[in-house]
Amino acid sequence: MGVIFAKLWSLFGSQEHKVIIVGLDNAGKTTILYQFLMNEVVHTSPTIGSNVEEIVVKNTHFLMWDIGGQESLRSSWNTYYSNTEFIILVVDSIDRERLSITKEELYRMLAHEDLRKAAVLIFANKQDMKGCMTAAEISTYLTLSSIKDHPWHIQSCCALTGEGLCQGLEWMTSRIGVR
Numbered sequence: 001m002g003v004i005f006a007k008l009w010s011l012f013g014s015q016e017h018k019v020i021i022v023g024l025d026n027a028g029k030t031t032i033l034y035q036f037l038m039n040e041v042v043h044t045s046p047t048i049g050s051n052v053e054e055i056v057v058k059n060t061h062f063l064m065w066d067i068g069g070q071e072s073l074r075s076s077w078n079t080y081y082s083n084t085e086f087i088i089l090v091v092d093s094i095d096r097e098r099l100s101i102t103k104e105e106l107y108r109m110l111a112h113e114d115l116r117k118a119a120v121l122i123f124a125n126k127q128d129m130k131g132c133m134t135a136a137e138i139s140t141y142l143t144l145s146s147i148k149d150h151p152w153h154i155q156s157c158c159a160l161t162g163e164g165l166c167q168g169l170e171w172m173t174s175r176i177g178v179r
């Protein structure tokens with residue numbers, strides 16, 4: 001009985017799932033992390049290095065690393081990759097000009113050995129902005145349907161109101177146990 005309990009506990013209870021939150025500077029990564037943690041909008045400044053927080057969703061523990069997205073910091077994203085189970089890629093849906101850079105970064109990550117088992121959640125953030133791209137437009141531009149070797153999901157959201165964030169987390173929890 002004790003052994004069975006211990007096994008179940010290790011499967012569903014205490015195990016921590018590593019998540020990296022990436023995306024270009026100003027996409028809203030830090031805002032999303034603290035919405036997850038506190039259900040409120042915090043005042044942010046550009047992240048130099050990273051923030052890390054434990055987020056618990058229905059008894060599932062995620063260790064979330066929010067990594068600075070400025071150009072000079074992107075080359076060190078790979079130092080966070082080992083043992084990552086989920087990549088949360090945050091896109092600023094109003095930033096049409098830089099979506100091509102996000103695309104390059106996405107495919108660079110997917111090709112990285114340390115991320116070969118990672119599932120990808122794409123947040124199409126800032127949906128409150130007038131004239132923003134829809135999740136469908138972003139999906140088409142990023143050619144997400146061509147990704148066959150990683151589970152992926154795109155979710156539109158607004159980090160300021162929190163809209164869409166829970167649905168993203170629900171997709172992540174639904175993936176646990178699948179693999």
Ligand SMILES: Nc1nc2c(ncn2[C@@H]2O[C@H](COP(=O)(O)OP(=O)(O)OP(=O)(O)O)[C@@H](O)[C@H]2O)c(=O)[nH]1
Pocket residue numbers: 023024025026027028029030031032044045046047048067068069070090125126127128129157158159160161
């Ligand atoms: N309108 C709007 N603004 C948002 C939203 N999410 C974040 N922001 C704002 O966008 C700005 C940048 O947000 P951050 O969370 O600091 O961005 P970041 O991705 O962590 O940026 P770096 O740390 O530089 O990589 C802040 O002024 C946020 O308030 C959103 O959904 N809508």
Ligand SMILES: [Mg+2]
Pocket residue numbers: 029030031044045046047066067068069
């Ligand atoms: Mg930040």
